[in-house]
Amino acid sequence: MITLALSKGRIFEETVPLLRAAGIEVLDDPERSRKLILATNQPEVRVVIVRATDVPTYVQYGGADVGVTGLDTLIEHGADWGGGAGLYQPLDLGIAKCRVSVAVRADFDYASAVRQGSRLRVATKYVNIAREFFAAKGVHVDLIKLYGSMELAPLTGLADAIVDLVSTGNTLKANQLVEVERIMDISSRLVVNQAALKLKQQAIRGVIDAFAAATKGTSA
Numbered sequence: 001m002i003t004l005a006l007s008k009g010r011i012f013e014e015t016v017p018l019l020r021a022a023g024i025e026v027l028d029d030p031e032r033s034r035k036l037i038l039a040t041n042q043p044e045v046r047v048v049i050v051r052a053t054d055v056p057t058y059v060q061y062g063g064a065d066v067g068v069t070g071l072d073t074l075i076e077h078g079a080d081w082g083g084g085a086g087l088y089q090p091l092d093l094g095i096a097k098c099r100v101s102v103a104v105r106a107d108f109d110y111a112s113a114v115r116q117g118s119r120l121r122v123a124t125k126y127v128n129i130a131r132e133f134f135a136a137k138g139v140h141v142d143l144i145k146l147y148g149s150m151e152l153a154p155l156t157g158l159a160d161a162i163v164d165l166v167s168t169g170n171t172l173k174a175n176q177l178v179e180v181e182r183i184m185d186i187s188s189r190l191v192v193n194q195a196a197l198k199l200k201q202q203a204i205r206g207v208i209d210a211f212a213a214a215t216k217g218t219s220a
């Protein structure tokens, strides 16, 4: 049995066509069903629905053999700094593309604040990414960890700036915020439990190869 960890929403929706191309049909819709374990048309493959931030944890500790997760989530999990031991990242799937950016209120002069060496209050869910970015720029920041609705922070005076995911930019615009720096481009990655890769080598190699073939063209 191969267990694949996915999160609801964009990652699930954009992974389904890749699974289909690999001959795997998920038999339930997580938006309609309350089931957390979803069967597929292949008796030896099942999907578990977990929170996006829990996908690396499930795969790292073997609750799932493989998973699909954003690069942002992987970095925050610590996968790039050795905290993700046991996680193998074989593929950029080229899906759920977006970027991590810094945004401020339209009337906040970010460039002057940075030039003058002001201490900035930055609200974000992505504290590792934000800490690294501002440290590399030599900007002093007080980071405020939030779990959602980051756009509210500059509007209520909680913070001067936010670090958040931006796709079309519509959410920022609707809240009178402007993007002032692009920190990094994000896409979703296939992650694999290293022990599972050894123990179920043939089956997992098959899944990786099928994803690789299905991804050709989307990740370019």
Ligand code: AMP
Pocket (backbone or CB within 6 Å): 010, 070, 096, 097, 098, 164, 165, 166, 167, 168, 169, 170, 171, 172
């Ligand atoms: P947008 O209005 O298209 O710029 O999208 C921004 C909103 O969608 C923000 O609240 C983001 O947190 C969220 N978002 C954008 N892209 C992604 C993604 N690939 N994965 C998860 N959330 C995203």
